[in-house]
Each structure stands twice: as structure tokens, then as C-alpha cells.
Amino acid sequence: MANRAGVSTATVSRALRGLPSVAEGTRLRIVRIARELNYTITPSASHLASGRTRTIGLVAPYVNRWFFGQVIFGVEEVLRAKGFDLLLYNIPDASSRDRFFDVMPLRRRVDAVAVLSMPLSKEQAQVLTGLDVPLGLVGTEMDGFACVRIDDVAGATSAVRHLTMLGHRDIAHISGGGPAAHSFTTPRDRARAYHDVLEEAGIGYRPELEAVGDYTVAGGERAMSALLSGATRPTAVFAQSDEMAFGALRAIRHSGLRVPEDISVIGFDNHEFADVLDLTTVEQPVAEQGNLVAQILLDLLESGGKPPPTMMLPTHVVVRGTTSPLRTR
Amino acid sequence: MANRAGVSTATVSRALRGLPSVAEGTRLRIVRIARELNYTITPSASHLASGRTRTIGLVAPYVNRWFFGQVIFGVEEVLRAKGFDLLLYNIPDASSRDRFFDVMPLRRRVDAVAVLSMPLSKEQAQVLTGLDVPLGLVGTEMDGFACVRIDDVAGATSAVRHLTMLGHRDIAHISGGGPAAHSFTTPRDRARAYHDVLEEAGIGYRPELEAVGDYTVAGGERAMSALLSGATRPTAVFAQSDEMAFGALRAIRHSGLRVPEDISVIGFDNHEFADVLDLTTVEQPVAEQGNLVAQILLDLLESGGKPPPTMMLPTHVVVRGTTSPLRTR
DNA sequence: CTGAAAGCGCTTACAG
DNA sequence: CTGAAAGCGCTTACAG
Numbered sequence: 001m002a003n004r005a006g007v008s009t010a011t012v013s014r015a016l017r018g019l020p021s022v023a024e025g026t027r028l029r030i031v032r033i034a035r036e037l038n039y040t041i042t043p044s045a046s047h048l049a050s051g052r053t054r055t056i057g058l059v060a061p062y063v064n065r066w067f068f069g070q071v072i073f074g075v076e077e078v079l080r081a082k083g084f085d086l087l088l089y090n091i092p093d094a095s096s097r098d099r100f101f102d103v104m105p106l107r108r109r110v111d112a113v114a115v116l117s118m119p120l121s122k123e124q125a126q127v128l129t130g131l132d133v134p135l136g137l138v139g140t141e142m143d144g145f146a147c148v149r150i151d152d153v154a155g156a157t158s159a160v161r162h163l164t165m166l167g168h169r170d171i172a173h174i175s176g177g178g179p180a181a182h183s184f185t186t187p188r189d190r191a192r193a194y195h196d197v198l199e200e201a202g203i204g205y206r207p208e209l210e211a212v213g214d215y216t217v218a219g220g221e222r223a224m225s226a227l228l229s230g231a232t233r234p235t236a237v238f239a240q241s242d243e244m245a246f247g248a249l250r251a252i253r254h255s256g257l258r259v260p261e262d263i264s265v266i267g268f269d270n271h272e273f274a275d276v277l278d279l280t281t282v283e284q285p286v287a288e289q290g291n292l293v294a295q296i297l298l299d300l301l302e303s304g305g306k307p308p309p310t311m312m313l314p315t316h317v318v319v320r321g322t323t324s325p326l327r328t329r
Numbered sequence: 330m331a332n333r334a335g336v337s338t339a340t341v342s343r344a345l346r347g348l349p350s351v352a353e354g355t356r357l358r359i360v361r362i363a364r365e366l367n368y369t370i371t372p373s374a375s376h377l378a379s380g381r382t383r384t385i386g387l388v389a390p391y392v393n394r395w396f397f398g399q400v401i402f403g404v405e406e407v408l409r410a411k412g413f414d415l416l417l418y419n420i421p422d423a424s425s426r427d428r429f430f431d432v433m434p435l436r437r438r439v440d441a442v443a444v445l446s447m448p449l450s451k452e453q454a455q456v457l458t459g460l461d462v463p464l465g466l467v468g469t470e471m472d473g474f475a476c477v478r479i480d481d482v483a484g485a486t487s488a489v490r491h492l493t494m495l496g497h498r499d500i501a502h503i504s505g506g507g508p509a510a511h512s513f514t515t516p517r518d519r520a521r522a523y524h525d526v527l528e529e530a531g532i533g534y535r536p537e538l539e540a541v542g543d544y545t546v547a548g549g550e551r552a553m554s555a556l557l558s559g560a561t562r563p564t565a566v567f568a569q570s571d572e573m574a575f576g577a578l579r580a581i582r583h584s585g586l587r588v589p590e591d592i593s594v595i596g597f598d599n600h601e602f603a604d605v606l607d608l609t610t611v612e613q614p615v616a617e618q619g620n621l622v623a624q625i626l627l628d629l630l631e632s633g634g635k636p637p638p639t640m641m642l643p644t645h646v647v648v649r650g651t652t653s654p655l656r657t658r
Numbered sequence: 659c660t661g662a663a664a665g666c667g668c669t670t671a672c673a674g
Numbered sequence: 675c676t677g678a679a680a681g682c683g684c685t686t687a688c689a690g
Contacts, residue, residue: 008677013669023675038459040436044373044382045667048682053373058417063405064398064616073393076419085434088387088417090405105414107369108683130367217605246605273602276546276575287393337661342685352659374683377666437667660690669682674675 001039005030055085057110061118063090066271071116071138074290101127112297119184134300136293140185146307148293150284152186155315156193159266159282162317163236164201167326172209172234174223174244190240209234213244220247228255235326236264242271242281260324270318278321285313334362384414386439390447392419395600400445400467403619411627430456441626448513463629465622469514475636477622481515484611484644485522488595491646492565493530496655501538501563503552503573519569538563542573549576557584564655565593571600571610589653599647607650614642
């Protein structure tokens with residue numbers, strides 16, 4: 001390529017990267033010849049020489065769930081526009097997670113890392129910090145990461161208040177996260193909001209109105225079935241995710257009860273199917289969180305500096321057909 | 330690292346890759362020291378020297394739709410197990426597609442490429458072939474690619490036959506793909522099966538019973554609305570995807586009709602929400618197609634050779650609550 | 659079983 | 675504005 005154009009490889013490199021220190025004529029000629037020869041810079045060689053990979057690592061606990069697909073979409077969109085590549089790591093279970101943090105395939109492979117909504121142990125966070133690249137985090141918060149999230153407390157508060165304002169008092173809660181829930185902000189914050197709203201409404205907390213899902217439809221269905229066979233039948237349910245709310249809808253209808261006449265249901269996320277199933281829910285911007293974290297990482301790469309303060313994106317209740325005022329039986 | 334262990338870099342390289350030509354004691358010592366020093370081989374240097382990237386490129390038209398999320402999951406799962414990395418490219422629209430094939434960011438970056446269910450022009454296929462790496466294709470078929478797919482004709486045939494066997498004759502069709510449908514196997518094959526089954530059942534084809542969706546819920550809803558306002562009201566509908574079937578269900582219920590009493594609906598895919606919405610559908614293995622294509626590419630990388638013949642995975646009808654025998658009105 | 663040496667294809671001071 | 679040269683961190687014949 002270089003001798004074909006009659007210049008040194010250094011000049012080819014500079015021309016193709018658009019550095020200003022190349023004569024316009026030279027640049028044009030080199031670019032033309034590069035096209036003719038179908039020549040591309042070899043990224044590995046470039047990385048080795050410059051230290052920059054122009055690649056971002058994306059670590060996700062799931063790639064085949066709606067929320068994560070949306071965030072991945074958002075991240076990829078921004079990266080592609082800037083000519084960055086995306087290396088995707090899916091670590092859906094404990095063993096793959098352990099293996100990932102042990103092997104750390106990201107080492108010397110990426111310029112920055114984005115982690116999608118998942119609980120990280122201190123040790124895991126340290127491994128990432130040890131990469132010595134900008135770190136982003138979506139959906140939760142942690143020291144040393146550039147965080148993009150929603151205010152889960154505010155979102156869940158508005159959901160449960162929606163129910164109390166409709167007159168409901170026997171409000172059940174389908175929580176997420178199981179035993180690890182207390183260590184992860186999402187389930188913890190949403191649960192806290194549920195408790196606080198009941199408290200402030202003078203209703204008080206009744207453990208028999210809580211059941212654990214795992215952010216899946218099946219989990220929500222199981223949780224709702226358990227609630228329905230309890231001593232107090234709730235007149236309303238707050239599910240920590242739409243997927244669990246969908247499961248709850250199924251369980252309620254299976255039991256012969258009607259929504260919202262007998263039981264109101266509100267979810268969280270505004271999943272693409274919330275509209276289809278006419279589910280009242282709390283909307284959060286999802287792809288946007290992906291966009292934002294990618295943009296922040298690219299900025300950090302360009303300008304250096306510390307991670308900016310956490311960005312909180314707004315949520316709001318979308319009222320649809322699964323909630324209605326309490327009817328006295 | 331090398332001098333820390335008192336050996337040459339060549340030996341470190343050999344030991345860490347587990348080559349047999351290293352004394353056991355030496356290998357153990359090197360591996361231990363590597364752990365202590367948190368040392369990892371720099372992939373770019375390795376690539377530059379060896380020509381192997383241990384990275385697969387995955388090109389998808391969508392990353393935030395159920396089908397694609399499942400396939401990506403399947404591909405990633407196999408790659409991770411083998412220590413390969415996954416570079417993800419999402420090209421959802423014409424402009425990003427053009428740009429992708431023009432810039433070809435995969436060049437000199439990956440050992441193999443998997444393309445997920447999307448129509449490729451001759452030129453685009455040639456660009457990929459020009460990469461000179463093993464190529465995989467999921468969901469459709471093309472020369473030069475290792476293909477993993479289902480038999481769309483067989484799947485759609487079983488769907489439409491399910492309706493004819495229930496006595497339906499006014500069977501509508503919600504097709505996918507719009508104007509480009511004829512150039513892509515998925516919509517074309519499924520449409521052909523619809524026509525053929527009607528033919529063989531002596532029913533014949535009526536254009537007013539066909540409407541175009543675009544594989545989305547909204548598209549299916551629009552298509553169904555159009556069908557309902559047509560001259561002939563269908564008693565059954567075959568939608569080319571579950572997402573479109575979900576939209577159809579909505580449109581039908583909005584119009585005051587009941588499913589399956591007034592209209593039977595069958596979809597295609599067995600989407601995770603088909604069960605939730607009690608939709609009769611044609612199940613296809615999705616993550617498995619991702620597993621398979623990844624495995625084939627890795628095999629090709631190891632053994633060289635030509636792409637194996639197309640693998641066809643089985644489909645079958647899952648009968649749920651949205652289809653029932655024709656009732657005479 | 660191990661090492662010295664060349665080379666993979668770039669980028670980056672340095673010099674002019 | 676451009677080039678020569680060193681160097682990035684590996685792998686791979688080749689030799690022993």
C-alpha cells in the first residue's frame with residue numbers, strides 16, 4: 001500500500017487517520033488508493049503501536065431479556081456512530097460470572113467497559129478497576145463507575161402511590177432478586193419505596209402480602225399464585241417488573257378473578273408488551289441509558305478525567321387498563 | 330514476566346498456551362507467576378504474530394427483538410465456552426447497513442463471521458466472502474455460508490394445515506417483510522406455504538385475505554385491522570410471526586370480536602410471550618440455531634474445509650387457546 | 659525442552 | 675509536510 005502510493009507507511013497511517021499534518025493532495029491520493037486496494041488498517045497492529053483499541057467491552061447478565069436488549073441497542077448505536085467496536089460478554093449465572101472475573105477476557109482488549117444492571121461484589125469491582133480503563137454502569141451505582149440509572153425509589157413510590165390514591169390498602173408486592181435482593185440497589189430501592197409508601201399512608205407492612213419473583217414471567221406467576229392463596233387477598237399488586245406483572249396477570253386470570261375489577265396490577269419498566277397487555281406501569285427510558293453510558297465513556301476516553309456524577313433519568317407512571325379504583329365488595 | 334520466571338518470552342508463550350513442548354515444571358512455574366503478576370497475553374500482539382484473533386463477528390439486523398436476543402445468547406454461549414470473543418454489529422436500517430458494508434469494520438478483526446437472519450444482496454455477500462474467513466448464516470440460506478435454519482415451508486405448512494383441519498376456509502395471512510419480502514427466504518417461504526396449502530385444500534387464493542405486517546406487534550395490529558375492514562371477514566389468521574399475531578389479537582379484541590370463537594389465530598416462533606398470551610404457534614428452536622452456527626464456525630476454524638451442508642432444525646405446532654374448530658355462525 | 663531472532667503491521671517521537 | 679527508525683508484545687520456524 002505504502003509503496004503503491006509512493007509514500008512511507010507513516011504517511012499512509014497519518015493520511016488514513018485524517019491527521020492535519022498531511023498535504024491535501026497526498027491524503028486524497030492515499031485514500032483513493034486505499035479504496036482501490038480495499039486496504040484497511042489492521043486494528044491489532046494499530047492497538048499494539050498506539051495502545052488504543054477503539055473497542056468497548058459490554059458486560060451483561062442477560063442478552064435475551066427486553067431491558068438488556070434495549071440497553072445493548074442503545075450502547076451499540078452510539079459506538080457505531082463513532083466507529084468503535086463492541087465486545088459483548090454475557091454472564092447469566094454464577095459459574096460464568098466467576099469464570100469471567102477470574103479470566104478477565106477484557107484485559108488489554110478494550111478502551112473502556114460498560115456493565116449492565118447487575119450486582120457486583122467488591123472483589124469483582126476491583127478486578128474491573130484493575131483494568132485501568134473508564135468504567136460505566138447502567139441501572140445501579142458504585143464508586144469508580146460512571147453511572148446512568150433511574151431513581152428506583154421515586155419510580156416505585158409513584159407506582160405504589162398510584163395504588164393508594166385509587167383507594168387500595170391491601171397492596172401486595174412482588175419483589176425481585178430473591179435472597180440477594182438486599183445487596184442490589186434495584187430490588188432493594190423498589191422494595192423500600194413500597195414499604196415507605198404504605199407507612200406514610202398509615203397502612204403498615206404485612207409480610208403475608210409480599211412474595212418473591214425473579215424478574216421473570218414465570219416467577220411473577222408463582223409469586224401471585226402464592227399471594228392469592230394467602231390469608232389476605234390483595235386488591236392491588238405492585239410488581240417490580242413488567243415481566244413479573246405479566247405473570248401476575250396470568251395467575252389472577254387463572255384463578256378466575258378479573259383485572260382490574262377484583263385486583264389492580266401495576267408493573268415497572270414499560271416493557272414493549274406492557275402496551276399489548278394493557279398494563280399500567282412505570283416507564284423508564286432504557287435505550288437512552290445505553291446511549292448515555294456509551295457517550296460518557298467515549299467522552300472520558302477523549303478528555304480523561306474522573307467519572308462524572310451519576311445521571312438519574314426520569315420515570316413516570318403510564319396508566320393503562322390494569323388499575324382502577326378500589327371497589328368495595 | 331519472562332525474566333521474572335527466568336525463561337524466554339517464547340517459553341512463556343508456549344507455556345501459557347499449553348503447548349506440549351514445555352517441561353511440566355516450567356509450565357507450572359510460569360502459570361503460577363502469571364497469576365501472581367496478573368499477567369495476560371495481549372490479544373493484539375498475539376493476533377499480529379499469529380494471524381488468529383480468537384474473535385467472531387456477529388452481524389444482526391436487530392439486537393432488541395426476542396428472536397435475535399435468543400440467537401445472540403446461543404452464539405455467545407458457545408463462544409464463551411471456547412474462550413472466543415464476540416464482536417457485535419447491529420445494522421437495523423438501510424443507512425447503517427450500507428455504511429457497515431462500505432466500511433467493513435470486520436476486516437482483519439475476526440476469525441469468522443455469523444450473520445443473523447437478514448436479506449443480503451449479492452454485493453454484500455461478496456464483501457463478506459472477501460473477508461476470507463468462515464461465514465455462517467442463521468435463518469436463511471446463501472452460497473458460501475454455513476447455514477443453520479428451519480424449514481420455513483414445512484413450518485408454515487403445518488400452521489396453515491392446522492387451520493384447515495379445524496374446518497377453516499376463510500384463512501387470512503399476515504405476511505412479513507413488505508416490498509422486499511420476495512427477496513428474502515423467510516417471508517417468501519412462509520407465504521408460499523400459505524398459498525400451497527390453500528391450493529391443495531381446494532380453497533384457492535384471495536388477495537383480499539392478505540395483509541402485510543413487518544414482524545412487529547404494531548405491524549400485525551395494522552394488518553389485522555385492515556383485514557377486519559375488508560369484504561370477507563376471515564375466520565382464521567396465520568401470522569408469519571408471533572409478534573404480528575400479538576398485534577392481531579389486539580386488533581381483533583378491539584373490534585369486539587373474540588378469539589378463538591370468532592377468529593382463530595396462529596403465529597410462528599413460539600416467542601416467550603406466546604405462552605403468556607395463550608397463542609397457538611409454530612415452535613422453532615432459536616438459541617439452538619445460535620449454538621449450532623457458532624459450533625460450526627469454530628469447527629471450520631479448527632479443521633479448515635468447506636462449509637457443511639445446511640442444517641435444518643425441526644419445527645412443530647404448539648396448540649394453545651387461540652385456535653379452535655370453525656363454528657358456523 | 660528452550661532460546662535467539664525475525665517478523666507481524668502499525669504509530670510516534672525525532673529530524674529535516 | 676514527510677520519512678527513517680524504533681518499538682508495541684507477541685509467535686514461529688530454526689537451531690541446539
